[in-house]
């Protein structure tokens with residue numbers, strides 16, 4: 001958390017307010033959050049840069065700035081971004097703030113402190129190994145057939161591998177495998193072509209729904225930039241529904257640990 005739909009929600013909400021804005025400086029009280037370059041160089045290079053575009057790549061927010069600079073933010077477990085008036089008191093979990101023209105700032109709040117910020121000339125330094133975007137044309141049945149059958153990996157951990165496909169995390173992997181009627185511990189090279197087509201459709205269906213519902217707010221982990229909740233959690237078929245009835249058959253949802261991650265599925269209708 002946050003995964004592709006949650007990061008996309010941040011990007012869509014923040015973009016109109018940030019395009020064309022000038023970053024006047026950065027304030028940071030926890031240097032480890034600035035992953036690249038070192039904090040002194042980071043502060044110097046980001047000063048007076050203008051935001052030309054804001055896009056998402058996998059689970060990263062990618063801010064194209066002028067002068068060939070790219071600011072990249074990964075929210076990891078608990079990161080949150082919001083634009084606030086400089087006069088508003090700063091939450092103690094905000095460790096990096098980007099000062100904007102117009103007496104506002106972009107605040108990066110991160111309770112768990114796993115989130116990271118990068119400033120690079122070449123975005124491939126950070127993003128270069130990522131797999132395809134699951135909602136792009138590149139992520140086709142043919143691509144998935146070749147890349148699943150060419151591996152002998154267990155499905156669920158493979159879907160979480162950002163260098164295989166970018167953007168899927170624990171929630172949407174479980175939901176996608178339910179949609180595809182596939183057990184999470186199936187081997188990638190055991191799938192038929194029609195099962196693979198179902199997996200492609202399942203992944204795209206749950207991610208698209210997640211974007212439409214503006215992400216999943218579970219516990220206090222994810223909130224939209226304005227602090228309000230997303231609604232994807234109301235559409236979960238398996239995630240967090242341990243021991244509850246399957247929405248498709250008479251089975252019950254089970255929870256196992258697979259690849260170190262809590263994994264939810266129906267062992268009657270997922271084969």
Ligand SMILES: [Zn+2]
Nearest residue numbers: 246249266269
């Ligand atoms: Zn079922």
